[in-house]
Amino acid sequence: MFNTITDYFFDTFRNSEFIPLHEPRFIGNEKKYLQECIETNSVSSIGDFVDKVEDKISKYLGVNHAILTVNGTAALHLSLILANVNQNDEVITQPLTFVATCNAIQYCKAQPIFIDVDKETMGMSPKSLISFLEKNTFIKDNKCINKITNKIIRACLPMHTYGHPCKIDLIKKICDEHCIVLIEDAAESLGSTYKKKFSGTFGQLGIISFNGNKIITAGGGGCIITNDLNLAKKAKHLATTARIPHDWNYIHDDHGYNYRMPNLNAALLFAQLERLEEFIENKRKLAKRYEIFFKSINIDFFTEPSDARSNYWLNCIFLNDKEQRNQFLEYTNLKGIMTRPAWKLINELEIFNNCQTMNLKNSKFLADRIVNIPSSVRVK
Numbered sequence: 001m002f003n004t005i006t007d008y009f010f011d012t013f014r015n016s017e018f019i020p021l022h023e024p025r026f027i028g029n030e031k032k033y034l035q036e037c038i039e040t041n042s043v044s045s046i047g048d049f050v051d052k053v054e055d056k057i058s059k060y061l062g063v064n065h066a067i068l069t070v071n072g073t074a075a076l077h078l079s080l081i082l083a084n085v086n087q088n089d090e091v092i093t094q095p096l097t098f099v100a101t102c103n104a105i106q107y108c109k110a111q112p113i114f115i116d117v118d119k120e121t122m123g124m125s126p127k128s129l130i131s132f133l134e135k136n137t138f139i140k141d142n143k144c145i146n147k148i149t150n151k152i153i154r155a156c157l158p159m160h161t162y163g164h165p166c167k168i169d170l171i172k173k174i175c176d177e178h179c180i181v182l183i184e185d186a187a188e189s190l191g192s193t194y195k196k197k198f199s200g201t202f203g204q205l206g207i208i209s210f211n212g213n214k215i216i217t218a219g220g221g222g223c224i225i226t227n228d229l230n231l232a233k234k235a236k237h238l239a240t241t242a243r244i245p246h247d248w249n250y251i252h253d254d255h256g257y258n259y260r261m262p263n264l265n266a267a268l269l270f271a272q273l274e275r276l277e278e279f280i281e282n283k284r285k286l287a288k289r290y291e292i293f294f295k296s297i298n299i300d301f302f303t304e305p306s307d308a309r310s311n312y313w314l315n316c317i318f319l320n321d322k323e324q325r326n327q328f329l330e331y332t333n334l335k336g337i338m339t340r341p342a343w344k345l346i347n348e349l350e351i352f353n354n355c356q357t358m359n360l361k362n363s364k365f366l367a368d369r370i371v372n373i374p375s376s377v378r379v380k
Contacts, residue, residue, distance in 0.1 A: 001297060002331045008293055009337050009374055012286070021338035022213045022314060025377045028275050033267035045240075047263030053270050057208075057223060060273070061198045065232035067224040068261035068269075069239055072187045072209030075222035076104035076157075078238055078259060079205040082224075082231050083181040085110050085154045090146055090356075092132070092180070093157040094124045095345040096363045101159055101185050102346050113146075113153070114347045114357045121305045122316075122366060123166025124158035130174050132358055137178065144178045148356065155181045160189035160199045162372070163215070163313030164304055168194055168202045175203075183207070187222070190215055191280045191311045200225050210265075215279055215313050215377075216272035218265040236260075280311045282377045287312040290373070314372045322368040329371065342370035 013019050037043050050068055057066040069075045085091060087109035093101055095114040102112045116128040137144050137153060144153040156175045158166050168184065175182040186192075186200030187209035193199065200206030205228075210221035224235050242256025261269075287303070287310075294301040300318040304310035319325040325341060332339040345367050347357045 002328060004297065006332055006335045006337055012289065013374060013378060018336045019338060019374045020376060021340055021372060021374055023376045024212055024217045025279065025379065029271040030268055033271050034264065037264050037267045043264040044262045045260060049263050049266035049270050050261055053266045053273065056270065056273050061201055061225060063201050063225045064227045064229065065225065067232060067235045067239065068266060069222040069224065069259045070261055071220045072207055072211060072222035073100040073104055074259040075207035075224045076100060076185065077107045078235055079183045079207055079224055080104055080108050080155060081238065082205060082235060083155045083183060088151055089154040090149065090151050091155045091157050092129065092153060094159060095347045095360055096122060096161060096342060096366060097159045097346060098343055099346060101157060102352055112352065112355050114355060114360065116358060116360050116362050117366065118167065119362050119366065121164055121166045122161035123164065124171060125362065126167050126170035126174060128358060129171060133174065133178050139179055142179050144180050153180055155183050157183050157185055159185035160192060162316060163189045163192050163311040165189060165192050165194035165199045165308045165310065168199065172202050188214065188313045189311060191276055193309045195307045204228065205231065210269055215311055216269065216276055218261065218269035221261050221265050221269060279377045283312045283375065286378060287315055290315055313375065315375045317371050317373060318369040319371060325369055325371055338374065340372045342367045
C-alpha cells in the first residue's frame with residue numbers, strides 16, 4: 001500500500017526525484033517588485049510596499065487595519081501585549097499547535113492552559129473550553145479568575161490548524177461571556193473562511209504568518225489584523241521600537257520592538273498576494289484529488305469542516321495508530337517524499353509540562369495518527 005501511495009505522489013507532482021512538503025511558488029511579479037526596491041534603495045524601513053500590502057490585506061479580509069511584522073511569532077507576541085497579557089497571567093490555548101503559539105505567551109511571562117481540540121476541526125473545542133471555564137473560573141471586576149491558581153485568564157488563543165477553521169464563532173461567544181480577549185492564531189489559514197467570514201477576523205486581534213512554507217510568503221513575515229484603531233496604532237508604534245516620529249531625533253516612549261517588516265519582504269509579499277486566490281483554488285483542487293484517491297484505498301483524508309472554506313495549507317491523512325504512522329513516515333521520506341507527523345503536543349514538551357492541562361484525549365488521538373503529505377501549489 002505504501003508503494004501505491006508514493007507512486008501517486010510522484011504522479012501528482014510530476015517529480016522523479018524529490019517532493020517537498022510545501023514549497024513557495026514565484027510565478028508572478030516577484031522579480032519586478034524586488035527589482036524596484038533595489039533600484040530605489042528601498043529595501044529596509046523606507047518604501048511603499050509595506051503600506052501597499054497592509055492596505056491590500058485589510059481590504060481582502062474586510063478589516064480596518066493590518067500591521068505587518070517580521071514574522072508570525074512577533075505578531076503573536078505583540079497581540080498578547082495589546083491584550084494586556086502580563087507576568088503571572090494565563091492564556092488558554094490548545095496543545096496541538098506549533099510551538100510559536102506558546103513561546104509568545106511565555107515571552108510575556110504568562111502561562112498557557114491547555115484544553116482539548118475537536119477531531120472534526122483539529123482546532124480548539126468550544127465544548128472543552130466552556131467545561132473548563134464553568135468548573136474552574138469565576139468573574140470578578142470583569143476579570144476571569146482561575147480558581148486553582150487565583151490568576152487572571154487574560155486571553156484565549158485558538159489556532160486554525162493546518163488552515164482549517166475551528167468553531168471560532170462559539171469560542172468568541174464563550175470568551176465574551178467570560179471577559180476573555182480572543183486572539184486568533186490564523187498563521188496557517190489565510191484565505192480560509194468560517195460561515196463566510198475570514199479566519200483571523202472574529203477576535204479582537206488575529207495574526208497571520210508569511211513564513212517560507214505558508215500559502216504565500218514574504219520570505220518570513222507576519223501580520224496583526226484588527227478593527228480597533230487604538231490597538232492598530234499601538235501595534236505599529238511598538239513594532240517600530242516605540243519611537244516618537246521625528247525627522248532626526250530618536251526618542252522612545254515605551255519598551256518597543258524592532259518588529260516591522262522590511263520593504264524588501266513586503267515587495268515579495270505584494271506579488272504573492274496578487275496570486276492568493278489562484279493558489280487557494282489550486283490547493284483545493286489538489287485536496288479533492290487526494291480525497292478521491294485515499295478513499296479508494298480506505299485511508300482517512302481530512303476534509304474541511306462544515307461551514308468552512310479551507311485553504312488546505314497542509315493536507316492530512318490519518319493512519320491507524322502511531323506504529324503505522326511511523327512506518328509510513330520512514331518509508332516515504334526514504335523514497336524522497338517529505339511527509340511529517342503532527343507537532344509533538346506542546347504540553348508534552350519539557351519546557352511546558354508544568355502547565356495546567358485538561359483532558360486531551362482528542363489531541364492525543366490526532367497527534368498519534370496525523371501525517372502531513374505534500375501540499376504545494378502544483379505548477380501546471
